[in-house]
Amino acid sequence: MHNTTNHHHLNHQQQQQQQQTQNSHTSTSRSSDSGAGEPCATGNKWASRLLRECARAISDKDSSKIHHLLWMLNELASPYGDCDQKLASYFLKALFCKATESGQRCYKTLTSVAEKSHSFDSARKLILKFQEVSPWTTFGHVAANGALLEALDGEPKLHIIDISNTLCTQWPTLLEALATRNDDTPHLKLTVVVTANIVRSVMKEISQRMEKFARLMGVPFEFNVISGLNRLGELTKEALGVVEDEAVAINCIGALGRLAVEERGGVIQMFQSLGPKVVTVVEEEADFSSTPYDFVRCFEECLRFYTLYFEMLDESFAPTSNEKLMLERECSRSIVRVLACDEELEDYSTSGGECERRERGSQWSDRLKEVFSPIGFSDDVVDDVKALLKRYRAGWALAQPHQDETGLYLTWKEEAVVWASAWKP
Incomplete structure (x- = not known):
């Protein structure tokens, strides 16, 4: 993504806001550099705050605010950073696609890249490693x-x-x-x-x-x-x-x-x-069924779910795990699909x-x-x-359904997943 806004064009209030976010971002980075591996659930959650603002701006069609927030997120996001930086990176891609109506194209590109690198051995290794560290699928x-x-x-x-x-x-x-x-x-x-x-x-x-x-x-x-x-x-x-x-x-x-x-x-x-x-x-x-009708509501649910998922990956895998990165990239495709692809315009065959x-x-x-x-x-x-x-490690549990429901729930830190x-x- 290109930085289309220049720093000098920000007004004084925007500069202040960016400075606050930079400060919180720097402190989060430091704590993860020290080897603590700062999980998503701690810190002051700058990513979700900015992402929510951006989703609301897109829903309101407020182009100058969209422009500014996309630029700021782009400055702070990284797929290789801590949990906040990753959330910012992957949701930024989806929000950019939604704002520019390029979701279909982006999703096809991401999928074809994934298909090219997909072999039986890599897929099997990924699934088995995930099953070893987390009961999410098992x-x-x-x-x-x-x-x-x-x-x-x-x-x-x-x-x-x-x-x-x-x-x-x-x-x-x-x-x-x-x-x-x-x-x-x-x-x-x-x-x-x-x-x-x-x-x-x-x-x-x-x-x-x-x-x-x-x-x-x-x-x-x-x-x-x-x-x-x-x-x-x-x-x-x-x-x-x-x-x-x-x-x-x-x-x-x-x-x-x-x-x-x-x-x-x-x-x-x-x-x-x-x-x-x-x-x-x-x-x-x-x-995620409300996307066509209520973008902000679907965005909130998507952010809630993937924050949990990314936090779980962070705590289950080693920080430098290749498998973790591959699973996060799979999420990136799903997030673009949920938030930026208009199914009514979709060509199923491609x-x-x-x-x-x-x-x-x-x-x-x-x-x-x-x-x-x-x-x-x-x-x-x-x-x-x-x-x-x-x-598996602590944090996983089994929950029975409520009275009028059926089935079993796997919970992670008391949230059904x-x-x-x-x-x-």
């Missing part, structure tokens, strides 16, 4: 696998339809559990539905590894990939190849939030038409066919209850999740 895997195994218990032929972006990292533990079942080992057909180009490029390698692992475990196994879709809303019952004598399960991890809001009901109805024994749904706990309209567990519950009934997680599954969380649930027709 929580959903353990909860969903527990519900799947209980619902499919005793069935000889299983067909799991996996709609997620987890590169099949969920399935080795499920295959192990099937291999040690008391009765005959069932036949498992796994159909993986892929919409993201990034994932599509590594599916061949994944299928070979999955087949090899199933042989090792002695589980009769068939692996199918459906990857010709531009977006999940195009998925049909016929494409999934469900056979009459199979016990069907549908596993959705982080997938439904990438569906256009108006397509969600239709996809959930299609799931029902497959007659599944169980549907597992795991989503991050954030509501954008990877996915949006970023997450909803909270309570909102998903309302949608899913229209065609499904919730299945409570058993004590055994809850115990498995609690045992998982003990392997991921929701897991199970459903039946």
Whole structure:
């Protein structure tokens, strides 16, 4: 981004404001230079203050204020700095794209750069390292696998339809559990539905590894990939190849939030038409569905959620971790997508066919209850999740839903961050 405003053009009040921000920024930098690794939650949060002002200015179409705040953020932001500097850097990009209406173009560029550097080994290493230091993804895997195994218990032929972006990292533990079942080992057909180009490029390698692992475990196994879709809303019952004598399960991890809001009901109805024994749904706990109507509200929610996420990464990884930087860059793409891409103008065939309209567990519950009934997680599954969380640093916990809600919540420092649930027709 270019510094389009010159320092001399700032009036006296703006200079004072910038000086205050510079001062607070310098003190934050010093504390992180000393090795303390200042997390997001401390300090005086200059980044969120300036970012909020900028979002409000964009909403009000106040061009001189937008100009000044973008310039000031650009002076202070750094993707390699402390948590405030990172938040400033990644949200600045999205706000600049929103102000200049260049979101679509920027998102496509960021995605194509990510695709070029994406290999199976780098993706696998990133996912495994993240799972090692944080239960953010493994929580959903353990909860969903527990519900799947209980619902499919005793069935000889299983067909799991996996709609997620987890590169099949969920399935080795499920295959192990099937291999040690008391009765005959069932036949498992796994159909993986892929919409993201990034994932599509590594599916061949994944299928070979999955087949090899199933042989090792002695589980009769068939692996199918459906990857010709531009977006999940195009998925049909016929494409999934469900056979009459199979016990069907549908596993959705982080997938439904990438569906256009108006397509969600239709996809959930299609799931029902497959007659599944169980549907597992795991989503991050954030509501980005209000963007087209209320930019400031969506911005506030986006800032809240990613401040939590960046703080969690900061405390989980070493300061110089490459994996942390890659995860933060993934967030950068998502933030641009949420705040600066107008879905009404979107060309699905060139954008990877996915949006970023997450909803909270309570909102998903309302949608899913229209065609499904919730299945409570058993004590055994809850115990498995609690045992998982003990392997990680302090700050993680399990929260039960409120009275009229369903599922389980993973919390980080008492804030709900991921929701897991199970459903039946």
